Every structure is written in structure tokens, then in C-alpha cells.
Amino acid sequence: MVIDWLPSVLIVVLLALGVIGALRRVSLWRAGQPEKVNLIAGLLAMPGRYLKDLHHVVERDKYMSRTHVATGGGFVLSMVLVLIVHVFNVQQQIVAWALIGALLIMLTGAFFVFKRRLNPPERLSKGPWMRLPKSLIIYSLTFIVLTLPAAGILPDASGSVLMIAVLSVGIVIGLGELLFGMGWGGPMKHAFAGALHLAFHRRSERFGGGRSTGLKPVNLDGDVLGVAKPSDFKWNQLLGFDACVQCGKCQAMCPAFAAGQPLNPKKLIQDMVVGLAGGTDANYAGSPYPGKEVGNAKGGPNEIITAGLVSQETLWSCTTCRACVEECPMMIEHVDAIVDMRRFLTMEKGETPNKGSEVLENIIATDNPGGYAPGSRTNWAADQNLAVMKEKKETDVLFWVSDGAFDMRSQRILRAFVKLMKHANVDVAILGDEERDSGDVARRLGDDATFQSLAQRNLATLGQYKFKKIVTTDPHAYHCLRNEYADFDKEGALEGVEVLHHTTFLNQLVQSGALKLDAFKGGKVTYHDPCYLGRYNGEYEAPRELLRSLGIEIAEMERSGFRSRCCGGGGGAPITDIPGERRIADMRMEDASTTGAELVAVGCQQCTAMLEGVVEPRPVVKDISEILVDQLAEEVH
Amino acid sequence: MPHKVISLISVGRHPQSGRSRRADQDSRAVxxxxKLAGTDLDVVHAGSSQEPVLRQYAGMGLPKVTVLEQDESADALVSIADYLKSEKADIVLTGVRAESGESSGMTPYILSEQLGWPIVARVADIVDIKEGEAQVLLALPRGQRRQVTVKLPFIASIDNAAEAARQSAFGPGLRAKMDSQKGSTVEDSVRVDWSEAPAKARPKRLKIVKAKTAADRFKAATAKPQGGSGKVMKNESAQEQAQAIFDLLIEEKVIR
Structure with missing residues (x-):
């Protein structure tokens, strides 16, 4: 028949168009800044990263993981076999059968995608994504029918022109979505960009169960500090944005979104895609930034992002809690992008909102955000009889006090911790007035220059003394010391030093028997995971074990562990204070109240401040060290 | 016609840490x-162009800072006066009092004397400039303002009531040009003999709260200072005027 050749030609044409589109997409990413990535090693590692790391995240939703395995696996396998059977014309029945098998698997998967899309949750994007399951079904059905003759089930259908015509339409729709759409920005783009994103990820340490949470330093000699235009991102960051599947898991977890602040991590990533490709957000079919209409954002690779694409409040709403990053199945780095753009606003424009500029100025002039006299840093410990490194020079444990030293509520935590350490006869000392702000707030507010200066000066101080461990009650300082100072530690001041959060350290003391505690006799207790302890540093167990060692059975909140909801205190959010409909701390306290707990155990002075700021009646908020100190077993003399 | 505005800046000192910073009033002057001249504003410092604090000023969005290079021991006044004579400035803005150095608050006055220009002290805002005259708001205690009209050119010292300085951005500050010019070499002969020591806290008069009710306290905190008991002595002889001051000092127990 005349048009027998049509299906094979269509397949080849669509494949070629798809490749052209893909190359064009690659050129869009290449507009970004250079970043060294081992391309070959990345590509080799990619299948493993997909099967293990990515799937580990998708697996949290069993329905979706099975659906995706069937659909994605079926498609990849069937596509290879389609080429073999229908383009290279390999006439072996067994191959044809294999193809039909792969297509059936895919069809099953596509059916479940379809089912989910019948009544999709709010977090999912609609628009072209609603079309996708239908295209998938059409693709698999079309090729099943097309392959039947090769499998020897149907006689050669070459007789029917009508049949070929219908199948050709199916090929155009199905493969159009899958191959053409993949290259030209359709929903299937996620497969192509996602695979490369996994291969060339900027934080390859995250794969294989690792953790990489420290922000990357800014090159202060650069022409522009931070990210002004999409093309100021690293090329693999742009690639990462393109990998987004718009599943909205980030949106569902984002505390700022839930509070009605103008941030939606999914929309932000989609706006970045608009920026890198150029155009408007008119085609975006997901939830908007709360309080902002979709359709007004415009951008291009070389246009300033905050001049029309993303508003400044959106960037300042983020608490850097990393819930979105933790939840993202494509392992996109939202927080990196947000801080990159904040850096431009702070270091180039000088537009840190609300109290931001005052706090930064204080940090620069006094090394603490409150602008207190640096000489009064150790006043809190006047009655604590603590050794100071300047005199002691060498110690077992260096207690990093952090800026809680200036805050009377936090001082209660500090005193409790000191009492516990004394009780366990720990050889401890503090830096006293030589300590400076860790730089956490400055860095999250985008002032990397000030962060770097603080880090270098703190490291110079630390380098003068000998100690085995640094312990701190502040997870933010803990994160900086443990994950972010290494970039500046040229003299190796922290080399071989164990950086610990006080809950980890106290847990070691309790488990080794150095601290004896009585059982806790209060009411129900719940535990709030601080973001910078949990998601940033993976410490979920020590605080819980401590509470259990008091005989407490923790009434876990629905969102706990790696899914813990932020208190609203991170990332300088209380300083920039972007208005929303609710307060994040109120929502978190509601989580705690729902468990029926009378006491919220916390491991962070910032969380303590935020949660205690919630109006009563509410559970009591106490740092774990405060709870422990009340249960110290009396020594019998 | 745009007016030529010059802001004079100095190295400030943070009250808590004693660390160098952009001075509060000077940065308000910038x-x-x-506001008046945009980036045409000429910002002038007498000192070293290596001074890092100048970058903090420049971070407010200044493309360049004019530095009259001079030693620390040289008299800044001479450098600045020479510079102002050579530039045809319309308005010169300074702080009321420097946060470091002699901190006498005399700079604007001596400049105005040397240039023969009027000075307006403690300015909160310059509202309008037209036909060679500027409408200036002076800051008075308790948020009060007085509007005066001044002929250009003039010198204004900027009060803490003026608009607070914008945030300083690191990047532009780093990249701003330091336009070095030769400053004076005349030694500040007065200051050379000085030695600096931390100030002792001045004794304060005890505040006796007379108010019995909250309403009274509120009134005391918000009411305008009522002169009343003072008197103006214009026509009396110098002898009588001196006697009146002497009596007051005894009455106030300043001298015994």
C-alpha cells in the first residue's frame, strides 16, 4: 500500500523534531554561568541516582511511585523497541511481543495517572498536565495496535488505508507529546531535563544518602553579586528549574504558602523557567503566589528578575526551612535560588526590607544583630564561673554560646545547658567576648560579604585554641560551623573538630551514664524539630532519645521529623516580616496543640522565641536542656 | 538649572562597639x-582614600567619592575650605557634629565664616529650591519644625531628625571610584597637643518625678517646655546681666 511507510516516517520525523527541540533547550541552559561538573561521571551515575535517590523520595507516595515506574519504565522500554520494530524493521515476533508487553505496562501506569487526574489535588498543576495521561494512553494503544501484526496476532493491516490513517493520528498525538513535547517544553520536558539534572546536579553529595545543605559562597570580586538575571544562575541551576514536574509537593509543605504570604515554591521555579526561556507566566496552570494574580509576570534570560518576573516580597517570604527541597522528587534546590536572588537585592541594590538593613548594619558594626556592645557578650555568664578560652587555651568542649547571650529568654537555655555540663563534669570553656555572630542571619539575608567576614574572623579566633568539640545550643550557628565555615577554613581551625548540637552532646552524656536523670512526671510532651537541626543536619534521633530517656513517650505531631513544619523564625523571616494571612508560628503551635501535648520540647532558641510568641492558652515551650535540668537526679552524699 | 550640592562625610564611630562606621548625621547629609541632586551629588571626604568606611557611604549608590588626601594630623578644614572655594557649590551639607576626632561641631561654622556664606543649623529637610532660594525645615525639639528661607549658596548642618540614610549595598560600594585630590598639609596645631581618653560619665541631675497620676506623667512627657520663668535681659547693664547669671548658677547649685 502507498502509505505503509507513514508510521515509520512519522516516528523518525517526530524523533528528529524532539532532538532539535532538546538541543535548543540545552542552548537555553548554556546561557547560565559556568560551573564545573564532571559530565561523564555524572551521566554514568545518572541511572543509579534516578533509581535510588529520586525514587526514594517518590516512594513516600506509594501510589505515585508505582504509577511512575510503570509509566516511565514502560515508555523507555517501549520507545527503544518501537525504534527496533517500526523503524529498523526487525521482524522477530519475540521483540514485537516484548514491545506489546512494555506498552501494556505503560498503559496500566497511564491509566492510574489518568485516574489521579480525574479529581486532582490542588497542589497539582492543571493545563497541559491534564492532557498528559490521555496522550500516554493514546501512545500505548496506538503502538499496541500497530505492533499486533508484527507479533503475528493480526494479519498485516496494510490493506486498510483508514486504519493506517487513524494510527498515524495516534502516533502524532502520542509521540508528539512524548518526543516533540519533551524537547519543546511540554510536560514531558521533565523526563529529559530531569535526567540531565540528576546527572549534572550542583550538589552531587546529596546522592547516595548524603546531605549537602551549606550555601555556596559568593565570589565577592564578581561583576555582579548574587543573581540579578536568570543568566546569572549557574547553568546547572537553570537545568534544575527545567526539571520541575509541577507536582506541587513543595507548595503543600511550604510554611509561607500556608500562611498566605506571597510565596509558592512551585510557582517560583516555574517563573525561573519563564525567565530562562523568555515570555510570560500566562500558561502557568497551578496555584498562584497567595494574593497575586497569574499572568502579569514577564521575563527573559537577560532581564532583571525582580523587575517584572518575581516580586521582592516573594523572595523575602522564604524561611529557608528547606521543606520544599526535602520534598522535591526532582531534587531541585529552591533555597539556593532564593538566597542567590536575595544576594543581589542586598549586596547590589541595598533593598533588604523592614528591619533587614538595621540588623545588617548592627552585625557589621557590633558583630551581633541587636547592636549590643560586643564587650557585654559574656554578661549573661557573670554568675556561671565558666572558663574563657583566652585564659584556658585548651579544652575538651568549646561551648559556642551564639547571640542567645544577649536575649534573656535564651539565657535560660544557656544556663540550663551549662548546669547540665557542670553536672557531668565536662571540661568546657567559652570564647567569651571573642565570639562573634556566626553570620547565619547575614547570609540568609543575602549579605554574603558580611557572612564571609564573620566566618573568617571567627575561624581566626578558633584557630588560636585547642579543643576537641564545639557544642552549641543554636542550630543555626551549628549549621554554619558544621557546613558553611569549611569553605573559608584555610588554616584548618576546625579540622578534626567535632561540631555538635547540644541535644546530640547531651544524649552522649546521658547514654554514657555521665548524666543521671529522674523520670519526667509532667503531662504529654511533643517535640518540634528545628529545621536547621533536622533537615539541614539530619539530627532527628538524639533529641527524641533524650526525651525517651526521661521516660517520655513523645506525642508526635503530624508533621515531624524530615517533614517538620518551620516555626517561621529562619532565614531572617522575622526580620523582613512579609505580611501574610496567618502567622507561621501560630500554625505550628496549632500542630502541637492538636496532639494534646502540654509541653512542646524544642532544641532551638529561635524556635523557642517564635513558639512562645503565640498567644495563650497554648502548651508550654521549653528547650530540651531546660527539661533535662529539672530532672537532674539529686546526688546522695 | 540643577544645583550643585556637596555632602561632607567623615569617619563615624559606633556608640556601642567604638568601631568605625558611616557617621549617622553625615550619612543623613548624603x-x-x-534627594536634591541624585547621583550628581558630590560627596567629599578629607582624609585617606584607603579608609574602608568610605565604601560604606559609597554603597548608598554613589558612583564616586572625592577624597582630599591628607595626613591624619593635617587640618581637614583647610582642605575642605580650599575645595569649596574652587567648586561653585550651591549647597554644602554636613553633620552637626563628627563622631570622631575633635568632634567640636565647629566645621560648618568655620566654613561658613571662611566662605562668607550663611549657615542653617540642625536642618531636618530641604523642601524646595527655586529662584536662588531654598526653603529649609529646621528641626526643633519634640518633633517641631521651623521653616526658613535661605539664599544660595549656604551651608546646612543636618540634624538626626532628617531622613535616615538608605541601606549601604556592598557591591556598588566596592566598585565606587575614589577620586583622590591633593588635600592640605597644614598641620592641625591645636589637635596635635591633645590626647584622647574615654569619657567619664557626666553626673546627671536626679529626675524627681513629681507627677502623681498617669495623666500628669503623660503631660510631662509630651508637653512643650514652658519657658515662663526665664526672662530676656536686653537693656540692663553688663554688670546686672552677669549678676543674674551668677544668681541662677547658685540657685541651681552649679556653684556654691
């Missing part, structure tokens, strides 16, 4: 200058 802020006001930027």
Missing part, C-alpha cells in the same frame, strides 16, 4: 544630598 541621603538628603541624593
Amino acid at each position: 541621603e538628603l544630598g541624593l
Whole structure:
């Protein structure tokens, strides 16, 4: 028949168009800044990263993981076999059968995608994504029918022109979505960009169960500090944005979104895609930034992002809690992008909102955000009889006090911790007035220059003394010391030093028997995971074990562990204070109240401040060290 | 016609840490200058162009800072006066009092004397400039303002009531040009003999709260200072005027 050749030609044409589109997409990413990535090693590692790391995240939703395995696996396998059977014309029945098998698997998967899309949750994007399951079904059905003759089930259908015509339409729709759409920005783009994103990820340490949470330093000699235009991102960051599947898991977890602040991590990533490709957000079919209409954002690779694409409040709403990053199945780095753009606003424009500029100025002039006299840093410990490194020079444990030293509520935590350490006869000392702000707030507010200066000066101080461990009650300082100072530690001041959060350290003391505690006799207790302890540093167990060692059975909140909801205190959010409909701390306290707990155990002075700021009646908020100190077993003399 | 505005800046000192910073009033003078002249504002410092604090000023969005290079021991006044004579400035803005150095608050006055220009002290805002005259708001205690009209050119010292300085951005500050010019070499002969020591806290008069009710306290905190008991002595002889001051000092127990 005349048009027998049509299906094979269509397949080849669509494949070629798809490749052209893909190359064009690659050129869009290449507009970004250079970043060294081992391309070959990345590509080799990619299948493993997909099967293990990515799937580990998708697996949290069993329905979706099975659906995706069937659909994605079926498609990849069937596509290879389609080429073999229908383009290279390999006439072996067994191959044809294999193809039909792969297509059936895919069809099953596509059916479940379809089912989910019948009544999709709010977090999912609609628009072209609603079309996708239908295209998938059409693709698999079309090729099943097309392959039947090769499998020897149907006689050669070459007789029917009508049949070929219908199948050709199916090929155009199905493969159009899958191959053409993949290259030209359709929903299937996620497969192509996602695979490369996994291969060339900027934080390859995250794969294989690792953790990489420290922000990357800014090159202060650069022409522009931070990210002004999409093309100021690293090329693999742009690639990462393109990998987004718009599943909205980030949106569902984002505390700022839930509070009605103008941030939606999914929309932000989609706006970045608009920026890198150029155009408007008119085609975006997901939830908007709360309080902002979709359709007004415009951008291009070389246009300033905050001049029309993303508003400044959106960037300042983020608490850097990393819930979105933790939840993202494509392992996109939202927080990196947000801080990159904040850096431009702070270091180039000088537009840190609300109290931001005052706090930064204080940090620069006094090394603490409150602008207190640096000489009064150790006043809190006047009655604590603590050794100071300047005199002691060498110690077992260096207690990093952090800026809680200036805050009377936090001082209660500090005193409790000191009492516990004394009780366990720990050889401890503090830096006293030589300590400076860790730089956490400055860095999250985008002032990397000030962060770097603080880090270098703190490291110079630390380098003068000998100690085995640094312990701190502040997870933010803990994160900086443990994950972010290494970039500046040229003299190796922290080399071989164990950086610990006080809950980890106290847990070691309790488990080794150095601290004896009585059982806790209060009411129900719940535990709030601080973001910078949990998601940033993976410490979920020590605080819980401590509470259990008091005989407490923790009434876990629905969102706990790696899914813990932020208190609203991170990332300088209380300083920039972007208005929303609710307060994040109120929502978190509601989580705690729902468990029926009378006491919220916390491991962070910032969380303590935020949660205690919630109006009563509410559970009591106490740092774990405060709870422990009340249960110290009396020594019998 | 745009007016030529010059803001004079000095190295400030943070009250808590004693660390160098952009001086509060001087940075307000820059802020006001930027409002009047935009980036045409000429910002002038007498000292070293290596001074890092100048970058903090420049971070407010100044493309360049004019530095009259001079030793620390040289008299800044001479450098600045020479510079102002050579530039045809319309308005010169300074702080009321420097946060470091002699901190006498005399700079604007001596400059105005040397240039023969009027000075307006403690300015909160310059509202309008037209036909060679500027409408200036002076800051008075308790948020009060007085509007005066001044002929250009003039010198204004900027009060803490003026608009606060904008945030300093690191990047532009780093990249701003330091336009070095030769400053004076005349030694500040007065200051050379001085030695600096931390100030002792001045004794304060005890505040006796007379108010019995909250309403009274509120009134005391908000009411305008009522002169009343003072008197103006214009026509009396010098002898009588001196006697009146002497009596007051005894009455106030300043001298015994």
C-alpha cells in the first residue's frame, strides 16, 4: 500500500523534531554561568541516582511511585523497541511481543495517572498536565495496535488505508507529546531535563544518602553579586528549574504558602523557567503566589528578575526551612535560588526590607544583630564561673554560646545547658567576648560579604585554641560551623573538630551514664524539630532519645521529623516580616496543640522565641536542656 | 538649572562597639544630598582614600567619592575650605557634629565664616529650591519644625531628625571610584597637643518625678517646655546681666 511507510516516517520525523527541540533547550541552559561538573561521571551515575535517590523520595507516595515506574519504565522500554520494530524493521515476533508487553505496562501506569487526574489535588498543576495521561494512553494503544501484526496476532493491516490513517493520528498525538513535547517544553520536558539534572546536579553529595545543605559562597570580586538575571544562575541551576514536574509537593509543605504570604515554591521555579526561556507566566496552570494574580509576570534570560518576573516580597517570604527541597522528587534546590536572588537585592541594590538593613548594619558594626556592645557578650555568664578560652587555651568542649547571650529568654537555655555540663563534669570553656555572630542571619539575608567576614574572623579566633568539640545550643550557628565555615577554613581551625548540637552532646552524656536523670512526671510532651537541626543536619534521633530517656513517650505531631513544619523564625523571616494571612508560628503551635501535648520540647532558641510568641492558652515551650535540668537526679552524699 | 550640592562625610564611630562606621548625621547629609541632586551629588571626604568606611557611604549608590588626601594630623578644614572655594557649590551639607576626632561641631561654622556664606543649623529637610532660594525645615525639639528661607549658596548642618540614610549595598560600594585630590598639609596645631581618653560619665541631675497620676506623667512627657520663668535681659547693664547669671548658677547649685 502507498502509505505503509507513514508510521515509520512519522516516528523518525517526530524523533528528529524532539532532538532539535532538546538541543535548543540545552542552548537555553548554556546561557547560565559556568560551573564545573564532571559530565561523564555524572551521566554514568545518572541511572543509579534516578533509581535510588529520586525514587526514594517518590516512594513516600506509594501510589505515585508505582504509577511512575510503570509509566516511565514502560515508555523507555517501549520507545527503544518501537525504534527496533517500526523503524529498523526487525521482524522477530519475540521483540514485537516484548514491545506489546512494555506498552501494556505503560498503559496500566497511564491509566492510574489518568485516574489521579480525574479529581486532582490542588497542589497539582492543571493545563497541559491534564492532557498528559490521555496522550500516554493514546501512545500505548496506538503502538499496541500497530505492533499486533508484527507479533503475528493480526494479519498485516496494510490493506486498510483508514486504519493506517487513524494510527498515524495516534502516533502524532502520542509521540508528539512524548518526543516533540519533551524537547519543546511540554510536560514531558521533565523526563529529559530531569535526567540531565540528576546527572549534572550542583550538589552531587546529596546522592547516595548524603546531605549537602551549606550555601555556596559568593565570589565577592564578581561583576555582579548574587543573581540579578536568570543568566546569572549557574547553568546547572537553570537545568534544575527545567526539571520541575509541577507536582506541587513543595507548595503543600511550604510554611509561607500556608500562611498566605506571597510565596509558592512551585510557582517560583516555574517563573525561573519563564525567565530562562523568555515570555510570560500566562500558561502557568497551578496555584498562584497567595494574593497575586497569574499572568502579569514577564521575563527573559537577560532581564532583571525582580523587575517584572518575581516580586521582592516573594523572595523575602522564604524561611529557608528547606521543606520544599526535602520534598522535591526532582531534587531541585529552591533555597539556593532564593538566597542567590536575595544576594543581589542586598549586596547590589541595598533593598533588604523592614528591619533587614538595621540588623545588617548592627552585625557589621557590633558583630551581633541587636547592636549590643560586643564587650557585654559574656554578661549573661557573670554568675556561671565558666572558663574563657583566652585564659584556658585548651579544652575538651568549646561551648559556642551564639547571640542567645544577649536575649534573656535564651539565657535560660544557656544556663540550663551549662548546669547540665557542670553536672557531668565536662571540661568546657567559652570564647567569651571573642565570639562573634556566626553570620547565619547575614547570609540568609543575602549579605554574603558580611557572612564571609564573620566566618573568617571567627575561624581566626578558633584557630588560636585547642579543643576537641564545639557544642552549641543554636542550630543555626551549628549549621554554619558544621557546613558553611569549611569553605573559608584555610588554616584548618576546625579540622578534626567535632561540631555538635547540644541535644546530640547531651544524649552522649546521658547514654554514657555521665548524666543521671529522674523520670519526667509532667503531662504529654511533643517535640518540634528545628529545621536547621533536622533537615539541614539530619539530627532527628538524639533529641527524641533524650526525651525517651526521661521516660517520655513523645506525642508526635503530624508533621515531624524530615517533614517538620518551620516555626517561621529562619532565614531572617522575622526580620523582613512579609505580611501574610496567618502567622507561621501560630500554625505550628496549632500542630502541637492538636496532639494534646502540654509541653512542646524544642532544641532551638529561635524556635523557642517564635513558639512562645503565640498567644495563650497554648502548651508550654521549653528547650530540651531546660527539661533535662529539672530532672537532674539529686546526688546522695 | 540643577544645583550643585556637596555632602561632607567623615569617619563615624559606633556608640556601642567604638568601631568605625558611616557617621549617622553625615550619612543623613548624603541621603538628603541624593534627594536634591541624585547621583550628581558630590560627596567629599578629607582624609585617606584607603579608609574602608568610605565604601560604606559609597554603597548608598554613589558612583564616586572625592577624597582630599591628607595626613591624619593635617587640618581637614583647610582642605575642605580650599575645595569649596574652587567648586561653585550651591549647597554644602554636613553633620552637626563628627563622631570622631575633635568632634567640636565647629566645621560648618568655620566654613561658613571662611566662605562668607550663611549657615542653617540642625536642618531636618530641604523642601524646595527655586529662584536662588531654598526653603529649609529646621528641626526643633519634640518633633517641631521651623521653616526658613535661605539664599544660595549656604551651608546646612543636618540634624538626626532628617531622613535616615538608605541601606549601604556592598557591591556598588566596592566598585565606587575614589577620586583622590591633593588635600592640605597644614598641620592641625591645636589637635596635635591633645590626647584622647574615654569619657567619664557626666553626673546627671536626679529626675524627681513629681507627677502623681498617669495623666500628669503623660503631660510631662509630651508637653512643650514652658519657658515662663526665664526672662530676656536686653537693656540692663553688663554688670546686672552677669549678676543674674551668677544668681541662677547658685540657685541651681552649679556653684556654691
